[in-house]
Amino acid sequence: MTAPPHEGGPTGTGSALPDTQQGMRRRNLARVMHAVNQEGPLSRAAVASHIGLTRAAVSTLVEDLVRWGLVEELGPERPxxxxxxxxxxxxxxxxxxxxxxxxxxxxxxxxxxxLRGTVRARAVRHGSNRGRAPGAVTGELATLVRQVVAEAERDGLWAAGLAVAVPGLVARDGRTVVRAPNLDWHDTDLGALLPGDLPPTVGNEANFGALAELWLGAGTPRDFLHVSAEIGIGAAVVVDGRVLSGTRGFAGELGHVPVRPDGPACPCGGRGCLEQYAGEEAVLRAAGIGRDADAVGLLSERAEKGDESVRAALHDAGTALGIALTGAVNLLDPEAVVLGGALAGLAPWLLPSLEAELRGRTAGPACPVRVSGLGPQGPLLGAAHAVVRAVLDDPASVAARRS
Known part of the structure; x- marks a missing residue:
């Protein structure tokens, strides 16, 4: 990847190209790629009209993109x-x-x-990673990466980069997990643990989930607060199409906002954090249900059948979410709140109490709450699409690495 995963937008991920003739050409190549990606299939004349270059200039750029295997010709535009x-x-x-x-x-x-956004290969391994040595986990992950890369190569693809989503704080170097409480990892250099031809760019899973929502979600605004959950709860603030990362890259730790300061201890070292009331394990515990491989499916199934203990646990979780989100909404004034990850599957039972808290506590008009259609796939898709966006943003550098 050539750009950090915390940045995004319709015209690129923020790569700074030099203001030279070569830099201008690289920017124009990117403009052609984005036009064809967003509006295609397009003729050369249509591309020229979209980006404001002459047809002759566009034809020269297209010849390079076709030669590099980034753009293909489909035949007559309109027979x-x-x-x-x-x-x-x-x-x-x-x-x-x-x-x-x-x-x-x-x-x-x-x-x-x-490059068209289609998932062409996938591999999953279920099993707890809590407390496991980072080297053991990344060893298994590297095996899955090799498996997926090999499957993609059999389908005529080659890997342009690797992005890894993790449930924790990631340093601005894009490789070091500073702290992941639910994994019990501290100052872990994933870049060193995942060697090979694909040096990884590491990012927070909530940030990648937000980017997936921005790029793939239907009608997603450019200013929103994205909240997602698995075992923990993460959030990402998207402002004008970019994820707000904070000074050290740690912005968005909603799960560790205290909703009851005298509440139970949290693995982060605090007390009464949101995760202790609305995290997956907290909801299961409150509902009197043991840990299950498909916790969300089990909770949803029981809630649909009218299980009062499950519905009460989800109501309380929605209340805690609403309390935590109120502060963020009052502070940031987002256009919408988007629920993703596991929260999306439980939205019918979380939303009533969550929205009630927002209505009663926010200073301005009620902030609309939307449910992501990506669900738990958001972080994984966001990571993969971050690499794709980097290709679209600077196709010349991708071609140079490949040659």
């Missing part, structure tokens, strides 16, 4: 039209792919996404 039809261009379904990986508390997952 039967008056005059000579232009050749329709589309981003390639073969060539570079983004490899996304996720280290969860109870699973590992890897996928390959092509």
């Amino acid at each position: 039967g039209r008056v005059g000579r039809p232009g050749s329709a261009l589309a981003v390639s379904g073969r060539g570079p792919s983004g490899i996304g990986a996720e280290i969860g508390v109870d699973h590992l997952a890897v996928c390959a996404v092509d």
Whole structure:
């Protein structure tokens, strides 16, 4: 990857290209890639119209992109039209792919996404990672990465980069997990533990989930607060299409906002944190249910059947979420709150009490709450698409690495 995963937007991920003739050419290559990706299939003339360059200039750029295997020609744009039809261009379904990986508390997952955004290979390993040595976990993850890369290569793709989503604080170096309480990891350099041809870019899972929502969600605004959950609860603040990272890259730790300062101890060292009331394990505990491989499915099934203990636990979790979110909404004034991850599957029973807290506690008009259609796949897809976006943002550098 050529850009950090905490940045994003419709015109790129923030890569700073030099203001030289070569830098201008690289920017124009990126503009062509984004136009074809967002609006394609398009003819050269249509691309030129979209980005404000001459057709001759666009044709020269397209020739390079086709030669590098990033763009392909599909044939006449509109058969039967008056005059000579232009050749329709589309981003390639073969060539570079983004490899996304996720280290969860109870699973590992890897996928390959092509430039068109299609998942072409996937591998998952279920099992607890809590308290395991980072080397053991990353060893298993590396095996899954190799498996997915090999499957993608058999389908005509090659890996352009690897991004890894983790449930913890990640330093701005994009490789060091400073603290992941639910894994019991501290100052862990994943870049050193995942050697090979694909040096990883590591990011917080909630940030990647927010980027997936921004890029893949239907009608997602450019200013929103994304909240997701697995064992813990994470959040990401998206402002004008970019994830707000904070001075050290630690912004968005909603799960460790205290909702009851005298509450139970949390693995982070605090007391009464949101995770102790609305995290997956807390809800299961409150409902009197043991840990299950499909906790969300079990809770949803029992809630649908009218299990009062489950519904009460989800009501209380929604209340705690609403209290924590009120502070963030009052402070940031987002256009919407988006519930993702495990929370999306439990939204019917969380939303009534959550929205009641927001209505009663926010200073301004009520902030709308939306439910993500990506669910628990958000962080993994966000990681893979972050690599794809880096290819779109600077195709010349990708071609240079490949040559």
